[in-house]
Amino acid sequence: NAKPFVTHHNALDVDRYLRIAPELYLKRLIVGGMEAVFEINRNFRNEGIDATHNPEFTSIEFYWAYKTYIELMEVTEELFDYLFDNLGLERTLPYGDMEINFATPFAKVPWVDAIVNIGGVPREVAQDRDAGLAYLKERNLKTDENWTLGYVQAELFDEFVEGKLINPTFITDYPVDISPLARRNDENPEVTERFELFMAGKEIANGFSELNDPLDQYGRFKGQVDAKEATGDDEAMHMDTDFVRALSYGMTPTAGEGIGIDRLVMMLTNQHTIRDVLLFPAMRPEAVQEMPKVSATDVCKKCGHDVMEELKPAKKGKGYFCLDVAACKARASERT
The missing domain is CATH 3.30.930.10 (Bira Bifunctional Protein; Domain 2)
Structure with missing residues (x-):
């Protein structure tokens, strides 16, 4: 099942x-x-x-x-x-x-x-539904009052x-x-x-x-x-x-x-x-990491680029500059 x-x-x-x-x-x-x-x-x-x-x-x-x-x-x-x-x-x-x-x-x-x-379960326990349920309860194992004898025995088998x-x-x-x-x-x-x-x-x-x-x-x-x-x-x-x-x-x-x-x-x-x-087993999905939010001021001062991972803080004062200087110059020339 x-x-x-x-x-x-x-x-x-x-x-x-x-x-x-x-x-x-x-x-x-x-x-x-x-x-x-x-x-x-x-x-x-x-x-x-x-x-x-x-x-x-x-x-x-x-x-x-x-x-x-x-x-x-x-x-x-x-x-x-x-x-x-x-x-x-x-x-x-x-x-x-x-x-x-x-x-x-x-x-x-x-x-x-x-x-x-x-x-190692006593035979009188293994062959009696109520005794089997009590045996499981005494050991804090899973039980259900609706179980028939077969289901009780199945739990005993799984556990012991x-x-x-x-x-x-x-x-x-x-x-x-x-x-x-x-x-x-x-x-x-x-x-x-x-x-x-x-x-x-x-x-x-x-x-x-x-x-x-x-x-x-x-x-x-x-x-x-x-x-x-x-x-x-x-x-x-x-x-x-x-x-x-x-x-x-x-x-x-x-x-x-x-x-x-x-x-x-x-x-x-x-x-x-x-x-x-298995070549392709089922795996738990990786947790999605949120990208840092970019505010209106978190952009390159030269070209306006706004991808946070590609920016670095200015050495003096506030603001950011691009990590890729060549790409920054190209974008800046396009703006002019």
């Missing part, structure tokens, strides 16, 4: 949104009969700028019919093996004062187990787990309420068939078995709309009736994944801010 940039299309008189991801469009291609699609793409998110976030960034997304999130994790490991073999990189690379071991297979840890075993994931690690089994496009797990319908890949304390990839039930998808979108209204969450998804309609025509069982290319390049090149791997 992310907040989009909003603009207005004058000819059609409708609001338009720069895409935060190509996901829904690529999945419509799967609905249309394509069995495997990918796109290396530019995405735009109207969010903060920091070491790992830039409003415009590059990723690769791919969707594969008749595959599951388990198979996508295997494909991701194969992709890393291919990159390291063809780039001639050692499997252990420095990243600041850390070392990242990229040897496959990567570790796989379920969501709640990560919060408990890596984050993410920064500790140094070597590549798949976190799996995300809650339904924070995974609006992912398929429910058949054995435990409260969680989804979703994973995220972390390394050096940063998320690199997000993938899941796709939700292809139009009624369930409509309900998930409705939940996101309700969350937006209840909490003012700008990152909650809007109701996409076109996508729900596409699902109603039928989408084969599919799995999809997105990998952040810029962040991956950061890992491989030991760079610690995303702007160091």
